[in-house]
Amino acid sequence: MTKPVYILNGPNLNLLGVREPEIYGADTLGDIESACAEMASELGVQIVFRQTNHEGELIDWIQEAREKASAVVLNPAGYGHTSVALHDALKALDAPLIEVHLSQPAAREHFRRRSYVSPLAAGTISGFGKLSYLLGLEAAVSAAGK
Numbered sequence: 001m002t003k004p005v006y007i008l009n010g011p012n013l014n015l016l017g018v019r020e021p022e023i024y025g026a027d028t029l030g031d032i033e034s035a036c037a038e039m040a041s042e043l044g045v046q047i048v049f050r051q052t053n054h055e056g057e058l059i060d061w062i063q064e065a066r067e068k069a070s071a072v073v074l075n076p077a078g079y080g081h082t083s084v085a086l087h088d089a090l091k092a093l094d095a096p097l098i099e100v101h102l103s104q105p106a107a108r109e110h111f112r113r114r115s116y117v118s119p120l121a122a123g124t125i126s127g128f129g130k131l132s133y134l135l136g137l138e139a140a141v142s143a144a145g146k
């Protein structure tokens, strides 16, 4: 696989470790990035790992991924429940998309049950904390076919 897997993170995920640890766990986003980098090297793939609090920046990165990524692992965070613009950007993505969540949104508040991402994803992995990302990366590599 010559192109990297993009692992993109939406708003507030920079606060992991201090934000509602009873829901999201003690791992920081840096811990998750390190674990993904380790798994990527075991799988022999490159990753690009980013986080933003800005909807437009996330959309810019998804558009960039159209050209540059073999697959996208996305934790859309709150934007997954609200953003038609994110849905539209993902619709234009040809590479496989894997949606990941640390928590299990379906078991939480009702407003988290809507996802503008799930209909466009090859699959969704949620509820396993850091492991959701590692499973998502493995799924992305498999879905990209290499």
Ligand code: DQA
Pocket (backbone or CB within 6 Å): 011, 012, 013, 075, 076, 077, 078, 079, 100, 101, 102, 103, 104, 105, 112
């Ligand atoms: C989240 C779940 C979302 O409902 C929430 O808005 C987040 C994090 C998760 O990883 O569990 O910010 O995507």
